[in-house]
Amino acid sequence: MRSGIFFLVAVVVAAIVFGCALAINNDYVFFAGYTVLQFIVLATAWNILGGYTGYVNFGSAAFFALGAYSSVFMHKFYPMPIPVLIVIAAVISGLVGLGMGYLTLRLRGAFFAIATLALAVVLQTLIVNWNYVGGSRGAYVVRPATVAFLGNYVHYLFLLMLGLAVIALTVARTIEHSSLGYGFATIRDDELAAEASGVPTLRLKLIATTISGALMGMAGAPFPYYIGYLQPSSAFGLEYAVNSIAMPIIGGTATWLGPLIGAIVLGSLQQYITVTISSSVNVLIVGLLLVIFVVIAPNGIVGLVQSILRRRRYERKPA
Amino acid sequence: MSANLLEVESLGKRFGGFIALDGIDLAVAAGERVGLIGPNGSGKSTLVNCLCGALGNYTGAVRFDGRNIGGLSAHQRTRLGMARSFQLPRPFASMTVADNIRVPLVYAVAARSGVHMTNEQIVTRSAEMLALVGLADKARQFPRDLTQVEMRKLELARAMAAEPKLLIADEAMAGLSHSEVEDIVALLIRLNQRGITVILIEHIMRAVMTFSQRLVVLVSGKKIADGKPDEVIRNQEVERAYLGQ
Ligand SMILES: Nc1ncnc2c1ncn2[C@@H]1O[C@H](COP(=O)(O)OP(=O)(O)OP(=O)(O)O)[C@@H](O)[C@H]1O
Ligand SMILES: [Mg+2]
Numbered sequence: 001m002r003s004g005i006f007f008l009v010a011v012v013v014a015a016i017v018f019g020c021a022l023a024i025n026n027d028y029v030f031f032a033g034y035t036v037l038q039f040i041v042l043a044t045a046w047n048i049l050g051g052y053t054g055y056v057n058f059g060s061a062a063f064f065a066l067g068a069y070s071s072v073f074m075h076k077f078y079p080m081p082i083p084v085l086i087v088i089a090a091v092i093s094g095l096v097g098l099g100m101g102y103l104t105l106r107l108r109g110a111f112f113a114i115a116t117l118a119l120a121v122v123l124q125t126l127i128v129n130w131n132y133v134g135g136s137r138g139a140y141v142v143r144p145a146t147v148a149f150l151g152n153y154v155h156y157l158f159l160l161m162l163g164l165a166v167i168a169l170t171v172a173r174t175i176e177h178s179s180l181g182y183g184f185a186t187i188r189d190d191e192l193a194a195e196a197s198g199v200p201t202l203r204l205k206l207i208a209t210t211i212s213g214a215l216m217g218m219a220g221a222p223f224p225y226y227i228g229y230l231q232p233s234s235a236f237g238l239e240y241a242v243n244s245i246a247m248p249i250i251g252g253t254a255t256w257l258g259p260l261i262g263a264i265v266l267g268s269l270q271q272y273i274t275v276t277i278s279s280s281v282n283v284l285i286v287g288l289l290l291v292i293f294v295v296i297a298p299n300g301i302v303g304l305v306q307s308i309l310r311r312r313r314y315e316r317k318p319a
Numbered sequence: 320m321s322a323n324l325l326e327v328e329s330l331g332k333r334f335g336g337f338i339a340l341d342g343i344d345l346a347v348a349a350g351e352r353v354g355l356i357g358p359n360g361s362g363k364s365t366l367v368n369c370l371c372g373a374l375g376n377y378t379g380a381v382r383f384d385g386r387n388i389g390g391l392s393a394h395q396r397t398r399l400g401m402a403r404s405f406q407l408p409r410p411f412a413s414m415t416v417a418d419n420i421r422v423p424l425v426y427a428v429a430a431r432s433g434v435h436m437t438n439e440q441i442v443t444r445s446a447e448m449l450a451l452v453g454l455a456d457k458a459r460q461f462p463r464d465l466t467q468v469e470m471r472k473l474e475l476a477r478a479m480a481a482e483p484k485l486l487i488a489d490e491a492m493a494g495l496s497h498s499e500v501e502d503i504v505a506l507l508i509r510l511n512q513r514g515i516t517v518i519l520i521e522h523i524m525r526a527v528m529t530f531s532q533r534l535v536v537l538v539s540g541k542k543i544a545d546g547k548p549d550e551v552i553r554n555q556e557v558e559r560a561y562l563g564q
Contacts, residue, residue, distance in 0.1 A: 179425045186411050186422055192373055193409035195393035196402070198427030198481060202392075254413075 003174040010166040018162060022155070030158045034226060036267035037161040038219050042240065043247035043259035044168040045215035048175060049208045050245065051253030054188030056109075059100070059116035060244035062123045063213045065235035066093045067220025072133045072230055075141050082160055082222050089221035090214040096123075097213020101206040124236045138231035141224035157226050161219075168215050172256040175211075184208060216244070242283055243267075246290040252300025261301050323382075324349040324485055324516050325370070330379035332362075332369055332540075339365045340377070341540040347485070347518065352511050354531030354548065355520045358560060362540040363520045364406050367487050371403045372396045384484060397423070398431045400484035404477070404491050406520075408470035410462035416473060417458040420445035420480045427481035445480065451506060452476045453499075468494050475503070479510065486510065487518045492526055504530050528552075536560070 021029050042060060050056050067089035074085055104115045128136045147156040175181045183204045186194035191201050224230040243266065251262025266289070270282045297304045325347040332340040340362045347353055357363050368374040370381060372393035381388050388396055402423070411419050421441050429436045436444070449455050452472040462470060475491045488507065492500050504526050511517050521527045527534065527548070534551040536544040538560040544551045551557060 182414070182418065182422055183426060185413055189411040189413050190409045192393075193405065193411065194422070196371060196373065196397060196405070197423040197477060198394050198397040198430055199422065200392075200394050200426075 006173050007170045014162045014166050030154045032271040034158050034161050037165045039263040039267040040165045041168045041219035042244040043263040044172050045212045046244040047248040047259045049212035051248050052184035053208045056113045057116045058113050059120035061236045061240035062120035063093045063216035064220035064240045067217030068223040068235045069133050071221045071224050072139045086218050086221040089217040093217025094210045094214030097209040101209030128232050140229050143225045157222050160222050164218055246286045250293045252302030258300050258302045326382040328380040332377040339540050343542050351516055352532045353518045354527040354534045357537035361537040367489050397427050402478040402481040402483035403487040404474040406489040408474045412462050415459050417445045420448050423481035448476045448480045485516045489520045500526050
């Protein structure tokens with residue numbers, strides 16, 4: 001019930017964001033905004049596995065690329081509207097997430113993380129050698145200039161990603177407030193104690209890898225239409241793997257709010273740096289920020305604010 | 320059809336070349352209170368881990384409530400009605416004390432019966448469980464704020480919350496004061512009177528003797544005695560094992 005209200009509020013906020021972007025009426029705002037929104041979805045998706053259950057996925061780029069390439073494939077095979085492509089991408093990358101979960105179920109900590117990295121390498125190799133979707137050369141996906149109702153196609157892509165962000169955040173928050181969320185947290189805290197309390201840890205891990213993978217694939221599905229020319233190196237870019245880890249950790253992994261804040265702050269910062277300096281410093285800066293936060297504020301921006309508020313309240317009430 | 324709730328048949332467990340459990344036979348009747356003692360490192364916790372599915376790769380058979388539970392994972396055994404406390408407390412660190420209790424309520428009790436519990440029911444029930452072990456006023460704190468003794472009580476409350484048929488308490492009382500030990504023993508006996516079978520692993524002999532209707536002794540992975548408590552502690556082999564350590 002409360003999830004329904006959250007969803008409505010998120011839709012209203014999204015509508016306001018879209019209205020503001022329209023009011024500014026500058027195509028750059030839509031281009032940059034699309035990227036930030038895409039990172040909100042990726043960061044939120046990563047956090048469902050990495051933050052809630054504590055399993056660190058280094059292969060986010062692979063799931064993102066899977067979504068992007070499933071769109072490229074469909075574009076050649078049987079063109080369909082992007083919302084349908086998003087659903088197809090969700091199914092494919094959800095299944096790959098499930099498969100990854102099965103293969104890595106018994107791996108913990110660093111070993112799990114390495115396995116996800118390996119999965120990304122394997123997938124990239126497959127795509128590079130698959131000519132139908134462009135192989136190493138890449139593939140052109142010609143985007144129509146206009147779309148019905150909205151007119152401007154970039155506005156349409158922006159709106160789609162806004163919708164995906166609303167869906168991802170609603171899913172994350174719903175999980176957090178459900179038994180599933182408690183189950184995920186027990187996995188992060190202590191799997192042995194979780195099993196002893198009746199938590200089916202293996203099944204919950206599979207649910208987490210599936211949902212997380214599906215959402216990442218959804219974020220990737222519209223990407224070929226956004227970029228126009230998709231190469232393996234851009235779809236499997238380091239920035240996706242790094243950002244989808246860094247944004248939740250810098251924002252805070254405990255709640256849905258952390259990845260949202262992390263993605264907005266880091267995403268906007270990177271857009272700014274891309275314009276003012278160069279996009280090549282982005283990964284460097286994100287890496288530095290990540291190290292700083294891990295050392296100084298392991299609970300991220302959200303955790304930092306919470307502890308400041310708690311201290312304030314404590315000081316106002318002298319013992 | 321026997322009245323035994325738990326039947327263990329020549330259970331063996333090795334860690335590499337080290338034999339931790341060697342041909343353990345054990346039957347526990349429904350409703351019984353069994354004490355399990357033995358010197359440090361004799362294999363008591365290992366036995367619990369094998370019974371509850373926390374350790375796999377053991378030899379022999381375990382039957383619970385009339386069925387062979389060999390292939391079942393730990394959470395399935397919990398749902399069948401086995402619950403244990405850990406000797407070294409393993410609380411869910413990111414959750415409040417009350418939420419720690421919520422986990423078995425949702426994932427063992429509700430999952431077992433298939434009946435959804437409302438949030439209100441869960442809150443009431445977890446408050447009851449915490450009150451039973453004297454942690455009522457700690458409900459909203461986090462495990463890191465608890466003392467070692469309180470953590471042991473939380474362990475016990477979490478195991479009891481799973482509403483087991485068989486409760487295995489692995490040294491739940493170490494470090495507790497005289498009166499606290501009496502409270503916990505009384506609590507376990509009360510639970511037993513409500514029909515729960517209890518296996519108590521304990522070094523505090525006073526507690527074991529008050530509690531147990533039957534005493535089982537493990538030494539170096541072997542069961543060396545099993546019987547009436549006062550007879551077992553007069554057993555020469557048992558005396559030797561304890562004096563020898
Ligand atoms: N995971 C493990 N790997 C290797 N050896 C183990 C493992 N767990 C237990 N052991 C060994 O098995 C033996 C039995 O240990 P166990 O913990 O079952 O003893 P215990 O009877 O519970 O002792 P205590 O009274 O100290 O709790 C010990 O020698 C211990 O070192
Ligand atoms: Mg032990």
